[in-house]
Amino acid sequence: MPNNVELRVVGCGDAFGSGGQFQSCFLINDLNGTLAVDFGARSLIALRACGLDQQVIDQIVLTHFHEDHMGGLPFFLLDREYVARVDAPLRIMGPRGLAKRLQDMTEVMCPGVWKKTWRFHLDLIEIDPDRPVQVGDRCILSKTVRHPTGPFEATALRVETCGKVIAFSGDTGWVDALYDIAADSDLFVCECFNYEEQPYGGHLSLPVLLSKLPDIQFRRILLNHLGPEMLANRMSAPFETLADGAIYAI
Ligand SMILES: [Zn+2]
Ligand SMILES: [Zn+2]
Structure with a gap:
């Protein structure tokens, strides 16, 4: 069935707002609804900038617990409870420790608002790496990175x-797990924070991608999470780079 899946870029920026881009948030629209991948600190604003409301989202999955990837969830929950008043169930998935981390973050950012019972059913699922999770018709595999x-x-x-x-x-810095994650993918959304390799090994760089990507079969790659130097040199990269608001039919 052609074009039955769509990727919408709500935010593809780094943690620091480089290039004026919003923090990480992607929507996968499919026949089952909408899955958000990551929800950064300003992702609710970014969502509205796309002309969307949170009602479109029925599931969220997080790559990790940094604020540029999950910091918007307290606002998302509060909006869903008190402003948008959405009764539809919400499922949030993420690495192990998600439930406590989300509660702690919400309490730090908005003391006293965490609720045991929300107006919507909140389902929190902690994903074990290397064990695919089947959620409805979607299958999600996570692998630990660096x-x-x-x-x-x-x-x-x-x-x-x-x-x-x-x-x-x-x-992530380079890990061989990315071979399995991206193998035969239709779209590979890959971070490239650094234009040149840096001593800090927690992010990918263009030289590393140039050396590793020829070993992975994928249909299309889109670079995201670009840092300031990478943004300034993006036209020299032989890969597509993302921009907020872009939509890709898959
Ligand atoms: Zn990040
Ligand atoms: Zn991070």
């Missing part, structure tokens, strides 16, 4: 839905 997140795992994700595969590197 990115400092304290006691928690940072992960790359492989989402299979409606016969299509969309892979997300998440934030």
